[in-house]
Amino acid sequence: MELDFEKWHGNKNDFLLTWFPHDAVAFESLRRQAPSLCNxxxxGVGADGILVLHTKTSxxxxxxxxxxxxxxxxxxxxxxxxIRCAALSVLVKHREATPKVELPHGIDLALKSARTSAQFIGILEERASGALPLVAVDMGKAIVNEQNPDFKAAQEYLKTVAADLNMPELTKDWSLVTLGNRHLVFSLDKVSRDLIRKIGPRLQTSxxxxxxNVHIIKAKDVSDKDLKRAKDELGQNM
Known part of the structure; x- marks a missing residue:
């Protein structure tokens, strides 16, 4: 099986993308090869993941x-x-189609267990120049901490991980966020790739x-000057 790949970037997330008129057996083969391709x-080529656009024919x-x-x-x-990268690939396909076809203003896509929609912003204005428009994606409402039914179980699991790694700070300031996919967000004093490599694989095994998705954030000290400027720009009390 030979596949053509495109390379797309969205907000520093980079992906391999392939249009895929193949069956489930071929798809499972691609999944097995993903670690090598994304290395x-x-x-490997290097990527955060592979976007697969399934079609009935080539x-x-x-x-x-x-x-x-x-x-x-x-x-x-x-x-x-x-999703934004995939939507733009669909738009490019429509632009290159022969004979010419009407360009979509957006696209609906079926995902693993849900559906999503992406809307092109400024597509009419960009039609003549050929530039790619911005893409807006409705990700739904975030489910945070206790709103997740497994939040208490996650708390207990984090206690175990923190003890195993001798990192009690993991249990002090963290959030569990569900936005289609799952996110663990930790507020720590230090942020580094080595730290992600240390805790990331351990948290994947739950x-x-x-x-x-594991995120580490570090709070930035805000000066009185920065705070005043933010108040002026927002036009509201903080």
């Missing part, structure tokens, strides 16, 4: 489903940047989720 050490320019394969081969529920 950044020189042996001539179709509108996919019936989008699959998002993580770099480890697992399937993501959703990904805002990935039976509570089939993979999860």
């Amino acid at each position: 950044r050490d020189g042996s 001539r179709d320019i509108t996919p019936y489903q989008l699959s998002i394969i993580n770099s480890d081969g697992s399937l993501a529920e959703t990904c805002g940047n990935g 039976p509570l989720w089939d993979g999860i």
Whole structure:
């Protein structure tokens, strides 16, 4: 099986993208090859994941489903940047179609267990120049902390991980966020790739989720001058 790939970037998320008129067996083969293809050490192309636009035939320019394969081969529920990249690839297909076809103002896509829509912003204005428009994606409402039914179980799991890694700070300031896919957000004093490599794989192994996005943030000191400027710009009390 030979596949043509495109490379797309969205807000520093980079993806391989392929239009895929193949069957489930071929798709599972692609999933198994994802770690090698996404590897950044020189042996692979390097990517955060693979976007698969499923079509019934190789001539179709509108996919019936989008699959998002993580770099480890697992399937993501959703990904805002990935959806935006996929939508633009569909738009490019329509622009290049022969004979000419009407350009879409947006696209609806079936995901792993839901549907999503992406809307092109400024497509009419950009039609003549050929530039790609902005894309807006409705990701739905975020479900935060106790709104998640497994929040208490996640608390207990984090206590175990923190003890195993000798990192009690993991249990002090964190959030569990569901926005289609799952996110663990930690506010820590230090942020580094080494830290992500240390805690990320450990948090992936929980039976509570089939993979999860791990984020580390560091609070920035805000001066009185910055605070005053923010108040002036927002025009409201803070």
